[in-house]
Amino acid sequence: MRRFLPSLSALHAFDASVRHLSFTKAAEDMGITQSGISRQIKNLEDFLGLTLFERAGPKLILTEEGARYYDEISRLLDKLEDVSIDAVRGRKAQSMLKIGFPPTLMRRWGAAMLTAFATAHPQTWFEVYPCRHDLDFAASELDLAFVRGTGNWSGARSQLLFDEELIVVGAPKLVPLQGLPSDEALLEYPLIQNSSRPSLWLHWLRGAGVHYKSRIYGPRLPNFDMILECAIGGMGLAVVPELHVRTELAAGILKPALNRLQTSGEGFYLCFPQARMNSANVRIFRDWFATEFTRRRQFLPPAFPLDQK
Structure with missing residues (x-):
């Protein structure tokens, strides 16, 4: 039997319309006309037998049924996108090393270190995610993170890098x-x-x-x-x-x-969630970083030529 599925074009139009709450902006996002977006939404509503949006002049309001439908559809679209990207990359995103970096620390210190790691281990793919210094490791999917603090993060082991x-x-x-x-x-x-x-x-x-x-x-x-x-x-x-x-x-x-x-009383730390300490990619990074940082200290900031008090 044929699957009861709406067209992917209609779901794209619905997703864009919910994100922008504007058919005009959704059309600009997708590179089609505003009438094209309206037609796709009308087709989707007819297919489902639901009213997804209410129009109040120029304003677009998501109905209660539309909100419930989007809550499920958005997760499925995210999953479909992940699977498609995995197919292009030839590997699953879950197999990549997920590294957390606060943005300023990444720009000012992390880029050179990660470049060295990528050179030493070209087969270990990683992805960098922005994170906060008060990262909740229990709720995070990161495999490791470089953060500032006092060394106390629940559910993670921390290694002081420098004050x-x-x-x-x-x-x-x-x-x-x-x-x-x-x-x-x-x-x-x-x-x-x-x-x-x-x-x-x-x-x-x-x-x-x-x-x-x-x-x-x-x-x-x-x-x-x-x-x-x-x-x-x-x-x-x-x-x-x-x-x-x-x-x-x-x-x-x-x-x-x-x-x-x-x-400041704080320091910069390399932190590993305890639940991921034994994953293969984490071990590769941990062993490499320990060798580079301890033996050559190449990632330890040199002392600035000032009098320290």
Whole structure:
């Protein structure tokens, strides 16, 4: 008997329409006309005997039946896409090593390390996923991850790679040739703050023994990438992990405001979920990284030439 299945074109149109809640935008996404999308949705509704969308002027509203149908169909479309990609790649996505990296750490440190691994093990395919530093390993499908913290993640084994060291930087037009004369001089400048790590300036000032009586003045930005761009433009001084700012310091587009580094109390760790410690790809990466990191220390950041206090 013939399967009771709608056309794949109709399901594509339905998926795009739900994601955009607009036939016009769905049409742009799929590269067809708006009338083509409307016709596909009408055909799907007639096939199912359901009303999938209600129209309220220019607005498109997913009905309760449409929402239930999409909840199931979206998972099946995802699975169909995975199977098709696996066929093109010649292997299942599940066989790939899944590596987690916070985006800034990946750009500033991870790319060179992963390039070396890919060169050493060209037959071990891996895929990199963005992740947060407070990763929940119990709920994650990652095989390993590089994250910042204090070494305590539930359900994972962690290996300290190096401590996080903070440095205060600014554009050359803000920072005097010899740097600021004292820690207290920081408070005379706008201090760019990281809204995702709001305690960094407090940590720095308290560690330096600076006594401040008023609120810390300066704009708030959501991540280090934005903070560095604005610091380069002269918005103010920024306290950032020294690891993230080496390229800018070497190029001279940022300068150390003070001749010192200060640890944050956290470090960068390589973490392995305990449930995946014995998988073949994890063992390959773990053994390779242990050899490279321990024997040659090639991925340990070199000390920055500042006085550490």
